[in-house]
Amino acid sequence: MFWENRYQTTNTPWDRGETSPALLQWLDAGELAPCRVLVPGCGRGYEAVELARRGFDVVALDFAPSAVRYLQGELRREGLRARVLAADVLSWLPEQPFDAVYEQTCLCALPPKTWEAYGMQLYRWLKPGGMLFALFMQTGREGGPPYHCDMDAMRTLFSRDRWEWSGSPFCEVPHPAGIHELSTVLLRRP
Numbered sequence: 001m002f003w004e005n006r007y008q009t010t011n012t013p014w015d016r017g018e019t020s021p022a023l024l025q026w027l028d029a030g031e032l033a034p035c036r037v038l039v040p041g042c043g044r045g046y047e048a049v050e051l052a053r054r055g056f057d058v059v060a061l062d063f064a065p066s067a068v069r070y071l072q073g074e075l076r077r078e079g080l081r082a083r084v085l086a087a088d089v090l091s092w093l094p095e096q097p098f099d100a101v102y103e104q105t106c107l108c109a110l111p112p113k114t115w116e117a118y119g120m121q122l123y124r125w126l127k128p129g130g131m132l133f134a135l136f137m138q139t140g141r142e143g144g145p146p147y148h149c150d151m152d153a154m155r156t157l158f159s160r161d162r163w164e165w166s167g168s169p170f171c172e173v174p175h176p177a178g179i180h181e182l183s184t185v186l187l188r189r190p
């Protein structure tokens with residue numbers, strides 16, 4: 001499998017090796033406060049660990065067994081609790097919806113023909129009024145992964161009948177692969 005193979009060969013240029021500065025900023029500003037949160041496509045899961053450290057009720061998903069094992073090991077090492085599930089983000093459904101979803105480079109890892117279905121999953125995962133903390137990858141290139149998340153395409157995917165976009169400007173978040181993400185927070189409408 002493509003992603004599992006990338007972990008097994010340590011060909012993981014997207015991996016920061018530490019928590020994203022975007023998440024730290026949202027946490028330190030209190031914009032994301034302890035709640036039930038989902039981290040889809042968590043990879044090695046530095047962000048899931050940070051959320052667990054800060055008292056969140058965390059569920060992290062990834063279908064690459066090596067990533068899941070790594071994150072479970074880190075949580076054990078730090079004596080933290082979080083649910084880490086080996087599951088496909090395109091089909092997994094929770095027993096109860098979440099207050100927040102932290103979406104970091106899962107969308108851009110998925111083939112664009114599946115984005116509509118993934119957008120619906122994000123909507124279903126959240127409670128009405130729940131918050132999507134999103135980092136939209138900007139590669140400026142054709143093809144992928146990572147696929148370029150053009151902001152006009154994002155506004156169509158996360159349409160105003162389902163999502164409220166905050167008026168604040170996007171923040172540019174540098175990425176170790178020499179590209180950047182644009183961060184924004186969307187509110188799931190009822």
Ligand SMILES: C[S@@+](CC[C@H](N)C(=O)[O-])C[C@H]1O[C@@H](n2cnc3c(N)ncnc32)[C@H](O)[C@@H]1O
Nearest residue numbers: 003014041042043062063064088089104105109
């Ligand atoms: C670009 S990596 C990002 C990992 C992590 N979010 C980070 O920023 O370090 C994309 C991750 O999504 C996972 N992934 C891709 N497609 C998936 C799917 N359909 N279901 C679950 N996980 C998926 C991959 O295994 C990989 O760990």
